């Protein structure tokens with residue numbers, strides 16, 4: 001028997017395609033759609049359609065350099081750096097020479113943005129110094145971000161002065177329950193970034209099979225409310241040795257649905273919708289992918305590009321081309337400098 005297409009879902013998607021965003025109630029309806037249904041396929045098509053319009057058909061590849069994997073006291077139950085997990089032990093830091101070499105290679109590759117990632121246990125003074133050195137190496141036009149501990153205004157101001165344009169920062173799924181960080185600490189950092197003139201990249205993440213459509217909707221609208229330069233949805237990667245490992249992972253199809261729904265919920269802005277981690281997500285509205293080197297919270301090796309899960313710039317480029325995207329030439333078009 002032919003299954004009738006759900007007209008309510010059709011109408012919500014059509015409103016989403018206008019690019020003005022959706023209400024929380026409409027977004028919840030879309031997150032409740034079964035991932036293998038014909039309605040889900042329509043949602044994925046619409047997410048891609050709106051993202052192509054938002055970014056003139058041009059995707060971006062942002063480059064992450066993980067500076068350390070020193071055990072982190074914040075105890076996020078999904079993260080390989082957390083002291084509560086058994087994925088890693090001890091202290092490991094890249095020296096500046098290696099970091100600058102990675103930055104040079106990424107510039108030659110054609111990265112659209114550079115990001116320095118640290119655990120919350122990394123010395124702040126060292127991070128400021130590293131930002132200054134990387135800024136010198138990559139020139140003034142390339143956006144430079146940090147992904148680090150929560151920050152006071154004094155700290156965001158110091159990073160801005162050293163040459164950082166913004167930060168990746170997120171309220172994690174079940175923050176304060178699956179992590180030891182209160183939500184308020186995260187939102188204070190958002191405010192301190194804005195007060196220092198730094199832009200925000202954020203995401204609904206890490207989404208596991210246990211998270212409900214209601215929780216994902218709430219997180220989506222929290223992200224939209226921060227007025228980020230880039231955002232989207234990322235599924236949790238189950239890392240062996242972490243406390244949430246046994247809960248497993250969502251499928252790539254589910255991730256693609258969520259990426260498309262985020263785009264429709266957010267509207268035509270911002271230009272950048274993440275995370276393109278498969279051809280399927282890149283064909284469902286995700287136009288921002290991350291190339292990764294150095295340490296990585298979703299990995300257990302010291303350098304993620306050496307036998308780990310970190311994707312190279314060339315792999316991400318291939319993924320976008322296979323999904324019908326061109327790639328921005330030069331510094332990110334999605335970042336306000």
Ligand code: SF4
Nearest residue numbers: 072074076079082119
């Ligand atoms: S996610 Fe960040 S804050 Fe949490 S344990 Fe990992 S490095 Fe620390």
